[in-house]
Amino acid sequence: MSLHKLSVHTHAAQLDAIEQLFTDHGALSILLEDAGDYPLLEPAPGEMPIWPDTLMAGLFADDHRFNELQQALQEQFGIPLAHIRQELLPQQDWVRTCIEDFKPTAFGSRLWICPSWHTPPDPQAANIILDPGLAFGTGTHPTTAMCLRFLDAHLQQDHTVLDYGCGSGILAIAALRLGAARSCAVDIDPQALIATWENAMRNGVEDWQLSIIPPAQIPADVQFDLVLANILSGPLVALAPTLAGLCRVGGEIVLAGLLVRQVAEMTEAYQPWFSLQQVEEVEGWALMHGVRYHDG
Template sequence: MNWSEICIHTTQEAVEPVSHVLHESGASGVVIEDREDLFRDWDTKFGEIYDLSPEDYPEEGVLVKGYLPVNSFLGEAVDQIKQAINHLSSFDIDLGLNKVTVSEVNEEEWATAWKKYYKPVKVSDRVTITPTWEMYEAVHDDELVIELDPGMAFGTGTHPTTVMCIQMIEKYIREGDSLVDVGCGTGVLSIAAAKLGAAKVHALDLDEVAVHSAVINTKLNKVHDRVSVKQGNLLDDTPSEQDLIVANILAEVIVTIPEEALKLTRPGGMFITSGIIGQKQAMVTEALEKAGWTVMETIEMEDWVAIAAKKPDRVD
């Protein structure tokens, strides 16, 4: 089968929402080509990045590429993708050039091209993420290795927003904690939480494809006895008295749930949020504080921000 490559020339801010649009449209895999990758100070002791060629990257901005099968519905699908991406501007998301191009690729070529860039990556003091097709053995006794197969769901676990979430989970989680992962994607945050000591993890995603991928990955990492994956919208039907709630989703969505998250979290519990572009940090912080959360820590990576907030030990 031949595939059509849908390439959107956009900005770092728009990478996640554009990727989501592609997946919602049935794109089988997403490739992100960001020229900034050429100039980052990569930790390569695990061999995770190699042979990056400037010719593979745009002169400015970011290329987000999705893949659809070549069939009679292709033209309609491309038009819907363009409309959905244009609609993102109503959320005050900078789309940059927002140039969409379409080209045809061979299935074998597509299936292997993106994998050469996905290698084992140490994302925190204890957690290393490796794709299932790479042979990797833990370097240290306390190292926790997550094997991940993204399949058709969004998320290899190496995006700055995911990395920061894992770092914060590692810092704030305690043995035996309960946790909710809002918008779980491939399940990487849920798996990390379980490996770091969570006794019960509720992984939620509205996307059926993501739920299927998360179920596979929790079994692959042998944490399916502690991670329950369910299709659901945000915090709907979430059990109360949670120790942590983690939401690596768009800032515009995060600001809609702080009040509900506060009700579902035990006194002293934590709310860890990411997926926040720097310019929207103040908006999220304001929503958290207005709902009654106390911001404990903010970390930044590239243009992204993650926030850890605490529910007061006593709520009057």
């Protein structure tokens, strides 16, 4: 089925009313995009921030009411015709396209991430079955890919691993596949904890191997051999004392989700406990590694 797309450049105050107008005119779905330069990186659970300048796009099965919709946008909301765009999307099997785009991917020499509709290319490898789903983390983003490659190359057998900001749980599960003794997956988002549990069950992870908890439930006296935090620079800076306290002296920390230009800020924030070094860069994203050298 071909789809017709109508996009309109608007402002946050008008979004609800325009969304209702699109729905009244038969929109199958409505998409929102940043029309300016206001990144919304990691809102807290329950928050739904929106961009001041927004591009709203509606998908329609046909275009028989587009003229009426355009007229309403102009008359009711004062939106000039130049801010309204129509286009015809070619007929396509969107489900098949998604399946074809997500293929088995190797991260280092031993680790593979495979969608459920593919047979793992190397049955003897550390294979993780993972489909796109509720939470961030399939290995396609540079920050996740760098963390996975680090685990493949450097994880020591029988170490304990903390995945702070676990998303889909991919790093905690990968650590277990690569020989970690136990992993703990932590996230403030309940959807991430659900996704991690589902992915752990799909990959045959035993309950005793993996704890899946919100931050408040981390035991006060526990420390890990390796702490992984693939979040964003702001939370990483704020969490420096917390993450340092969760890493044993002599243990390691890996930080991702930060841009190369934020490396100096991160180095300073963690200096009381770690001597951080940038160990990889991909598309402007940096991966940092350090060893906990004293109690701080």
